[in-house]
Amino acid sequence: xxxxxxxxxxxxxxxxxxxxxxxxxxxxxxxxxxxxxxxxxxxxxxxxxxxxxxxxxxxxxxxxxxxxxxxxxxxxxxxxxxxxxxxxxxxxxxxxxxxxxxxxxxxxxxxxxxxxxxxxxxxxxxxxxxxxxxxxxxxxxxxxxxxxxxxxxxxxxxxxxxxxxxxxxxxxxxxxxxx
Numbered sequence: 001x002x003x004x005x006x007x008x009x010x011x012x013x014x015x016x017x018x019x020x021x022x023x024x025x026x027x028x029x030x031x032x033x034x035x036x037x038x039x040x041x042x043x044x045x046x047x048x049x050x051x052x053x054x055x056x057x058x059x060x061x062x063x064x065x066x067x068x069x070x071x072x073x074x075x076x077x078x079x080x081x082x083x084x085x086x087x088x089x090x091x092x093x094x095x096x097x098x099x100x101x102x103x104x105x106x107x108x109x110x111x112x113x114x115x116x117x118x119x120x121x122x123x124x125x126x127x128x129x130x131x132x133x134x135x136x137x138x139x140x141x142x143x144x145x146x147x148x149x150x151x152x153x154x155x156x157x158x159x160x161x162x163x164x165x166x167x168x169x170x171x172x173x174x175x176x177x178x179x
Contacts, residue, residue, distance in 0.1 A: 002058050006043035010036050010143045014136045026124045027116050033136050034106035040143050045079035048087035134172040
């Protein structure tokens with residue numbers, strides 16, 4: 001259940017990023033792409049690598065005490081480490097590639113770094129905005145794949161590859177970067 005909720009959160013971040021882009025709030029939109037990615041990583045970690053204790057820290061009733069305990073969960077890099085060898089290799093490799101090429105620039109947007117200051121003051125070139133939407137769409141495809149797994153496959157099996165083929169022009173090239 002927790003993994004499915006994180007998938008829903010990832011989709012919410014994707015939808016919100018696109019709404020913010022259409023409203024001209026580009027710096028905030030870019031930050032949400034990182035949050036979308038983090039939600040996907042957490043969803044995969046919850047399914048494949050989290051201990052029952054870790055899952056319960058996120059699914060217990062929300063109180064100050066349970067909130068404090070949940071603050072001691074692994075951060076993104078540790079979750080990615082724990083996914084290796086436990087989750088399917090191809091999605092983990094994609095998550096690691098995303099981190100390698102996009103993490104630092106996206107972190108700059110979250111923390112008010114050079115990327116945020118430069119883009120906010122000088123503007124966002126259209127190719128960058130298109131790439132950001134493609135990257136968000138790519139994360140959403142991975143979320144969809146995880147949901148198919150959580151659903152148990154069945155009649156959903158094969159839908160995500162068809163979606164990828166049909167909407168290839170809206171998805172990132174491999175080794176996409178935000179800068």
